[in-house]
Amino acid sequence: MSTEPAPTPPAPVRSRRRPRLSPRVRAWVIAGVSLLGGYLISTARQAVVRPPLVVGQDAVPPSGTDTARVTLENVGGPVIDIRPAQGEADTLLVFYPGGLVRPQAYEWLGRALAAQGVQTVIPAFPLDLAVTGIGRAEGLIAQYGQGKRVVIAGHSLGGAMAAQYAANNPDALAGLILMAAYPAENVSLKDRTLPVLSLLAERDGVAAPDDVRGGLDRLPEGTTLTVIPGAVHSFFGRYGPQKGDGLPTVTHAQAEGEILNAVQDFLTGLK
Template sequence: MSRRFPSRLRPLLTALLLVLLGYLVGTGQRVVVRPPLVVGQDAAYPGARAVATLERAPQPFLDIRPVGREADTLLVFYPGGFVRPQAYEWLGTALAGRGVRTVIPVFPLDLAFTGTGRADALIDRLGAGKRVFLAGHSLGGAAAAGYAARHAGRLSGLILMGAYPAGNVSLRDSGLQVLSLLAERDGVADAGEVRGGLARLPPDTRLVVLPGAVHSSFGRYGPQRGDGRPTVPRAVTEAQIFRAVLEFIAEP
């Protein structure tokens, strides 16, 4: 025999259900409705200049180009999960003066796993005659590693930032040059997982630890839930990231 819920508690139950519904709607809206992509809003880097535009074909991507010179290197960058491409424009700006053209795809819901193969069209269109590198932060790094495992021959190198290949992905015998950047105080990408991921990367993979840095130090998108607390200024970490990436892509 069914038992009716006491009438005096029905208003409380209704209120709790409304709060839960509001939370779910609000959370879903934040995921589906992404913040605007504003080019150049927070992309300055000391002593660097670049031309940045939002392109629409073959799919939307942020295009960051050198000023007054042709690029000899193409860097395709996969953003972290739910992070807008503009958060990494600073790195493209910094590299532009060194002859690097950086392109950052705009993924549905800002999740690189919704279009792991988008590097293909960008490399086809912009990579002719250039050295081509693929980079990714966090979940974007895992997606980039997956692409690199399938298309190592299209790339000159892979750069992982607070990221590691998925457990079923191995680049061990790919012959690809790989740079792995680990933030010392990262509270999102576990250091043990990042170091453990080296077993699925080529033996000569270069690991660079960024002292005092955290997961969100790689992009300009603000604090991140669960992340550590940085003990060095952002400018210091960004200079270390820029230097490590530049040294890596400058090698023959």
């Protein structure tokens, strides 16, 4: 006869009730999640869906005289082609826009330079980020640069990518123009003989003036540094105020005049 004790019955499982949110708190949580989701969707949409590429809306050069023909073309992607209205250009300027800036923001410069016999081409990059197509200049030079002196330029992130292209292709270029920009720390043109113009906005709050000056250590000897008095980062283009930028002490038009003079003097010096 078995003498084993009877098994102990399992302890009853106690249900744990989750604390319930009051209707008011629940409404606030739902509203917060909805707002956050809407913000994230809106931000992502702005990054992916860029404004349309339109020319001629805000591009009168500082002199008020327009001597250019402007067309939208496709050379490995959309590109704004700005050339002299009369005669042939002897210089091709390939311009890389700043990060998240539409190409038409720099149309004013191309129109102003057209009077000096300069053809300017401004490519559009995926997401408006030149880092997505650093070598884009190669196709543009092949398309437009035959028989012309070629200079590459760029603003901000576009300038850094233009410097990288110049470091890899110095023999294809006659000059490099950096606007509120400098080579990345792993990019050096120090041993190149390429003429370089570096433009620094005195009141820049995005590309710190000390960083722009520090970038001279990675540029060729004899690089020209020109300070645009009272200007800020966004004054190189026409795209409105920029978060984190400084406060200017000159008008946008005054800064554009100084920028144009510096670029024209640099290009003239290459002849």
